[in-house]
Amino acid sequence: ANIVSDVICTFCGTLCDDLEIELSDDGRKIKEVYHACAIGAEKFLHSQAEDRITRPRMQDDDGNWTDVSYEEAAKYTAKILCDAKKPLMYGWSSTSCEAQSVGHEIAEAVGGMVDNTATVCHGSSLIAVQDVGIPSCTLGEAMNRADRVVFWGCNPAHAHPRHMSRYSVYPRGFFTGKGSKSRKVIVVDPRKTDTASLADAHLQLEQGRDYELLSALRVAFRGEKLPDFVAGIPKDQIYEAADLLKSGRFVIIYFGMGVTQSLGKNHNIDIAIAVTRDLNDYTKAAIMPMRGHYNVTGSGEVLGWQFGFPFCVDLSRGVARYNPGETSSNDLLVRDELDAVFVLGSDPGAHFPISSVKKIAQLPSVAIDPHLTPTTAVCKLHVPVAFVGVEVGGCCYRMDNVPIESRKVVDPPEGMLTDQEFLTMVLGEVRKCKGV
Ligand code: SF4
Structure with a gap:
């Protein structure tokens, strides 16, 4: 077969770089797309559509x-x-x-x-980074090291379908040899998303209360007192999540538009970065926006x-x-x-x-x-x-x-x-x- 290897998928910000594309014998048509998710594959196949507009x-x-x-x-x-x-x-x-x-x-x-x-x-994330800087890393580093993974206000199962299998949850990395068994996953989302259904802990906060919950985590890291509920989450769940994060060897927080475009906007990201900075007092932690296009x-x-x-x-x-x-x-x-x-x-x-x-x-x-x-x-x-x-x-x-x-x-x-x-x-x- 006429196969092109190591093709990059230019659909979402994960930019998967392991696609294989089967071409017709004359190399003019795409016959099949291997390794891509459904949306990535569709981009390649759609380019071949008969009814495509080809002139201005x-x-x-x-x-x-x-x-x-x-x-x-x-x-x-x-x-x-x-x-x-x-x-x-x-x-x-x-x-x-x-x-x-x-x-x-x-x-x-x-x-x-x-x-x-x-x-x-993610404009609000860019503003926050200009305000306070960002402790971040590459996806490769996260894959090889992160044993605590947080998805805050994002749903990669739908928006970045191969993110979890290539980088964040399932792959075996240098220090994460047991793949998903070596990681604990926390999802923070008001909805029961497909990503949340895979998590070890789902903090189902009230819509638009991210700033309060992030502040509460900072309090919990220090072992100080919390009210019974913050953002609709019982305090015991918040202390447990804080302990889970502090006990990791490397924490990565991925965040999406659920935090950047809800009440608080760039201030949510300011404090999410502060949470990451706090965690670095106990372990190694990094934070990364889930970019879409x-x-x-x-x-x-x-x-x-x-x-x-x-x-x-x-x-x-x-x-x-x-x-x-x-x-x-x-x-x-x-x-x-x-x-x-x-x-x-x-x-x-x-x-x-x-x-x-x-x-x-x-x-x-x-x-x-x-x-x-x-x-x-x-x-x-x-x-x-x-x-x-x-x-x-x-x-x-x-x-x-x-x-x-x-x-x-x-x-x-x-x-x-x-x-x-x-x-x-x-x-x-x-x-x-x-x-x-
Ligand atoms: Fe393409 Fe899917 Fe990878 Fe995104 S996750 S880059 S859409 S194959």
């Missing part, structure tokens, strides 16, 4: 679509960005670092607002190198400014400050409030995405591009900040551009119209 298309006011060339699409994109006083350039989390850096050059030339999907997921971490990195801030970057004054809450995408939409919207590698149509999506639909807009999404449905221009990690390679950052080079497996449909190629065309047009 414009939508008129009556919702009718007309095919246009990539040249026309690049001109339209450059024009709406150059004409706008404050264009939003949003997304970036499902593309390569190379494409991101070209996009940021465009943003700098047009004085845009550059923001990524962290704005509605496969390269949202890379977007923060590239923005960081280029402008000094990981999201919500305002370039409209000729210098980089950063003030989440003021310069974040959804806030800009709510305040009607934007006059053009450019989306690449994300789906605000599915994730933003409907009032904001309606505003995107009223503005000059472009969505660059291989898929048909709620965002492509409301934008004036849809530019389909090759799938990163399937039809073109490129650098991506795993959730633990490790850069991994994704691989090309098959050619894109004939004549289709990659997002980096399309952005380079747009940059050329922007330079012409700005005279730079």
Whole structure:
């Protein structure tokens, strides 16, 4: 069989790097995907769909679509960005670092607002890290060492399906030779999730009371007194969880949007980091955000190198400014400050409030995405591009900040551009119209 090995799955932030893809004899079609989870496999197979959109298309006011060339699409994109006083350039989390850096050059030339999907997921974690730093580690270190694993406000069984089998719960590591038998797992979640059903302890706290429970753990570590219940959890359960964590040789706390987007937001992460720091008085402990899109971490990195801030970057004054809450995408939409919207590698149509999506639909807009999404449905221009990690390679950052080079497996449909190629065309047009 015609097998490509060591393929990277560019779906979620786990960036599994052990996939095998069976190709047709001529190497043009993907026949089977091995080792991926269901969502990862679907990404590869979906790229082969017969009804895939392969040419850019414009939508008129009556919702009718007309095919246009990539040249026309690049001109339209450059024009709406150059004409706008404050264009939003949003997304970036499902593309390569190379494409991101070209996009940021465009943003700098047009004085845009550059923001990524962290704005509605782990942006609060980034703010907390800026406040207090973060004691973290790599997934490899966690796999080899961690014997106490906490999933706080996240459900990897559904959102990162191979995380538990590759890194956190089941694999045998250097110091964790008995796999899951060498680990104790605590899940903190108001819901009885599939991850919680696998845990040794499930702290089923009341919704939005994470800050109280994290504070209570800090009290319990010191052996001080707690009220009978905190966040709906009996104090005995909290003392037991604290003892379980303190008795470990290496604790890893994975946290998700259940903590970052519930009441308290970045303050929840501040105190989760304080819990991790406290634990280091008794054992070794680290904490890591469960990043969703496969390269949202890379977007923060590239923005960081280029402008000094990981999201919500305002370039409209000729210098980089950063003030989440003021310069974040959804806030800009709510305040009607934007006059053009450019989306690449994300789906605000599915994730933003409907009032904001309606505003995107009223503005000059472009969505660059291989898929048909709620965002492509409301934008004036849809530019389909090759799938990163399937039809073109490129650098991506795993959730633990490790850069991994994704691989090309098959050619894109004939004549289709990659997002980096399309952005380079747009940059050329922007330079012409700005005279730079
Ligand atoms: Fe892909 Fe994530 Fe599934 Fe791994 S866990 S195969 S990276 S979707």
